[in-house]
Amino acid sequence: MIIAARKLTKYFEIKGVKNAFIRAVDDVDIEIKEGEIVGLVGESGSGKSTLGRLLIRLIDPTSGEILYNIPDDELEEYDIALENNDEKAAKKIADKYSITRLKGEDLRRFRRNVGIVFQDPYSSLDPRWKIEDIIAEPIIETKAMKPEEAKKRVEELLDEVELPREFKNRFPHELSGGQRQRVALARGIATFPKLVILDEPTSALDVSVQAEILELLRSLRKKYNMAMLFITHNISVVSYMSDRIFVMYAGKIMEKGYKNDVIKDPQHPYTIALISAVPQIKRTMQRIILKGDPPNLLNLPKGCRFHPRCPVALPVCGWTANELKPTLEFLIETKYFTEFPNVSIEIKGERELIVNNADPEKLRQVVNAEKENARVLLSIKEIASNGNSSIIRLHEYKTPKLYKLSNSREVYCLLFDPTIKERFKQP
């Protein structure tokens, strides 16, 4: 593996507010083989860019390990050590390959092996620098070559990204968006890195230019056997570019696997919805419209982060009384207002609600009738009577993990938990 991350986590503190964190990346495992293009797909705010920056130490992780250039067998050992909570063994391996504690000269040397290309070619190039200096910056700063050699290398790189050599004396504002992105790409690969992070490299470009840049990336990969992490929100681009795909949502990996498996046969409900949401000229699959918006990373839903929007959410996916209350209130106030006069709802803890002045039997009928329309109602475990009012208790939720479907395929969804599967059989 050229790079492997384990339990990688990044919380951003909010200035001036205690105990408030933006959980951008939460307990993520990811690994990239030599010469492999890995696609990382997710919507804005899913933490995909943060993950990319973490991997090359542009930002420091809150916790977790990033292991660089680790042989497969040692990574396996490391995983076993983690599973057995064998800290000593884990530390021994981590000390050898970890980049999370690199500093000064060591970090600089590491930077030689990684490159990054950013989304916006307008802001990622210093307007006051010449193209030559921009491309040479990583070569000189990481001391990969002597300054004279660097000049020659810049010319080679310009050839490599199919730009005329005269461009080296120009300034960024004289170039078009596509040309600028080529310059950014030349800078990204200037030191012959083994891993390049491509953070939405084509999102700001026109489709006709995008196709050319993608083609260029593919040929560069072939030529130098570089590993690439292709971060994008556009699943079609990923399906064109990558060998493997990671799907990310609200700081967690939802699904990972080989490209063809994930695209042709998506398993996680989010992946299914994401693929179906991509506008297509010749639509072949039924579109699934997700309700609502991605969650606030400050205040994430309990259990599975996707459950409030999930079209097939189970009773144990993480529903809480806070989520149930508005739905119940709405039903009681509108559709069923004749049956429930003077009803009020109180929250008693995370999994308990009290409905005053309501008959449990009637409530049960409502819940049964509306189950299909509002999945939150599924989470009701029992409705008990308590004098004049009813007590609603919810199922205890379970947080999913990545379940292995096959050797290369993992899905973060309770539908694939064997114990859960038995309890709630889906029709």
Added chain:
Amino acid sequence: MMENRKHDSSPIVKIENLHLHYYTRRGIYKALNGVNLEIRRGEVLGVAGESGCGKSTLGRAIMGIIPRNAAIVEGKILVDGVDYLKPLREYFKKAKKFKPTKNQDLLKKVNEEMSKIRGQKISMVFQEPMTTLNPLLTVGYQISEVLFYHNPGLLASRRLARARATKEDTKNIVKILKEEGEGERLRQYLKNRNIMGLEDQIISIWRRKELHDLKKEQMILELCCEPISSMARGYLEQIEKTNSLPKFSKLPIVGRIVKRELLKEAFKKSAEFLGLLGIPDPDKVVYMYPHELSGGQRQRIVITTAMINNPNLVILDEPTSALDVTIQAQILELVKELKEKINSTYMFISHDLSVLSEVSDRIAIMYAGQVVEVGPKSAIFNSPKHPYTQMLMEAIPTIEAHELKGIKGEVPDMRNPPKGCMFYPRCPYAMPICKEKRPPLFKVGEDHYVACYLYGGEKK
């Protein structure tokens, strides 16, 4: 679907040979170079093109929102047969040297004329929902403002209808609704009783799916006998008749009362309309500020604001480009629904052909300030004719794997565009004539036109 919408066959917008140039310090930027296009009543026209092809400029030119350094060199835009930009064109013809300040004076006049139809007959939705909404005002107020200034008559009649309607009336209405639904009889009854303002209020309640029938009845029964001060009543009646606002400054105290009544009514109407567009909790949403809403919700609010006066034409300028795919899917669904519910015409501008394929009836492809191909959606996607369109299709990545091919070369420098066909320098099929003359639109199929000498004109 197209056929039965074509009652009124004259296009709502007709653009003839429009040339629009920006005069800048770095030279004359030729943004539009002879655009020929029409927008037909009831259709969704998709306009596609890459950045800098002039698609946004075209949308803005139809609305008349162009900067002062934009010169109308030639051609016209007829909105419902009216050529609003005429003074600008005439100024350019007369002037020896184009002066932005002079142009601005004329633009002001054009704006005055156009503001009468903007927001009412035609309206526009922009890409960035956050910059379109004022962060200091509630979204309800921002929608209400549009209603208040463009359609005060409707608001007055809604308010008056509730004052005029008696208990007896509402009971009768419920009866009619139960018997025949919201049909002609209901309208007749409302007309006879002079309470037409109730119509949309009743319908918006009656159509809500999540309500119990009894609840709906109760709500309709409540639409009556709302007292109103006699002073305000007189003014409201006047507003109802003329559908224009009196000068509030001239009626100091009463003015405030009337204004408040109208704004309150506008909030109600806004909430109803948001509910119609499937926004949850519309009664709460109208009192929220833009920052409290997510990007998708904001864009819906913007679309609502554009749609609330039932405009004849809505120009959507990249309404989904700033949004995530799942949210984009929601908005596209909304546009499709609007198409069903509100009889209007849409011009959908996007750089993403696949987005257009989901919503449009007809598609126009633009390149370097010209429409190079226009035709029905199926024709454009199944048999694209212009080399640019063909190459563009091959460049779009799709989920099903296919080899992508980019288009070599750069978009021409619009300060110094090629003399002949704009696509000539990048075209693999270029012929000598392409270098000399700009191709006109040739007919290549049913309602399908292409600007390319491969399909007509003098051969070689």
Added chain:
Amino acid sequence: MSAQKTAKEDKHRELKLSMEVFFSNKSAVAGLVIFLFYFFDAIILQFFPQVMPFKHPYSLTPNYVNPIPLPPSKKFPFGTTYPGVNLLTAIIKSIRLDFWLSLAVVVPGAFLGVIIGIVATYFGGLVDEVLMRITDIVFSIPYLVLAIAIGYVLGRTLDSMMIALILVWWPLYARYARSVTLEVKEITFIEAARAAGSSKMKIMFRHILPNSLPPVFVQMSLDLGTIMLTISALAFIGFLPAANLPELGYLTSLGYNYVETAPWAMIIPGMFIVLFALAVNLMGDGFRDVIDPRRRSAL
């Protein structure tokens, strides 16, 4: 952009464009003209005093024989002020002092402020917090009080007045530079430089500083006027080390006692203070247009 053009030609064109933007702003040009008048006055008197027909170019020449202010006449185009000083020559002499004084305050103040602002932004965290709080404290000291205090300690000299002004002026630049650099720091090319392995120092001085300077320069040109106003104000209330020092504020104060009988004695030197402040403000606006990319491309 056509491909044949060399970078040199391009640079030339950029410069030409900048000039064009500046000269299209008529009030900025007016400001520049007035500014140049002050500028040449200062240069000539400072470096080539012999070309001017003054016996004492660096002090006022009082005439105690006829100290009462005289109205403008052929001999004294601006009239005279107490004690019999020819206002025209006095103003010409004063402009030199005021001009260099303002420059002497702005340049080191801006230099100090920019350094502190940039250090604060780049290191962030505690360094930022401490530097900015110090800035706030200094910022809150009224300049008059500080000037009086410093004058008391160091003696009432021109130097102590300058030191006092520099001390109160740098926080302004520190804050401004910090806000500008904070903006620059968030642009992606800084992240790209970090990814390239550049050290903090290099990023600060090769990326952030060059990109933050233009707006600071604009601010400096705007401040020249304010500082001249301040110096004149200090002089007006009697904060000048010596009598007969040619200074516009001092001249104004000389005319103050005769405002009813000889209004020109106060109004004319006062006007020259205001004129300078106005000119640099207009000019600064012109510079701001030049660095604004939107202005550059629009007509």
